[in-house]
Amino acid sequence: GIFHSLGLEESKIMVRRLENGATRADGKLVWELGNLGLKGGEVIAYYAYALDNDTLTGPKVAKSDIHFLTLYDEQDYDDPQNPEKKKQPQGTPPAVKQLDKLIDIQKKLLKETFAQARQREAALPQPVNDSEKGAAQKTREGQKKLRSQVEELLEKVKQELAEGPAHPQPGDEAEPGGPQQSGLGEKELKHMEQAVEKMGLAENQLKVPD
Secondary structure (H helix, E strand, C coil): CEEEEECCEEEEECCCCCCCCCCCCCCCCCCCHHHHCCCCCCEEEEEEEEECCCCCCCCCEEECCCEEEECCCHHHCCCCCCHHHHHCCCCCCHHHHHHHHHHHHHHHHHHHHHHHHHHHHHHCCCCCCHHHHHHHHHHHHHHHHHHHHHHHHHHHHHHHHHHCCCCCCCCCCCCCCCCCCCCCCHHHHHHHHHHHHHHHHHHHHCCCCC
8 A cells, every 4th residue: 555644644545455375466546636635735744655464573674765756846847828827937046945855855854764664663662772863863953954044034035025026027127246036935934833833743743852
């Protein structure tokens, strides 16, 4: 099956149930994302899992690496029926580049956290060693630092929105040497505020194992 999450909520999809006595099976899933009410800019984290039918010592669960699926608004793509989109200025604004980098860092931290959890599950019932504690502490500090960076970018975008429009209007030209627009608007601002809140919740759950 597949576990997937948007934010901190996790859901499960059954792909195939094994027949009694089966030692191997293949599965295929057509993932209908349209029913999930997703919005552009959201990122889904997902991983595959398999549960065996061990009746002696209890069922065991195997998990794949964690992967990410990023969603984009349809209007972000070139629309041949809308020539105005061809007039948009070229180049990625610095704030957008910075936000993309922060998203990549978050994905890396999630991969680290997931890998640490898998390692701990595989090591049970052995006690947590110093290496595991050090890795968990490093990830927790990384998450705290990332939240601080997102909050800093959020305040910067708020200030730019208060001073003027985040997106230039068609026909407008930037003055040479003048300030660049952030490329982030009210929609992105709302997403960032929600992200900071969820990052705070995630940070509180990242505890160094005893």
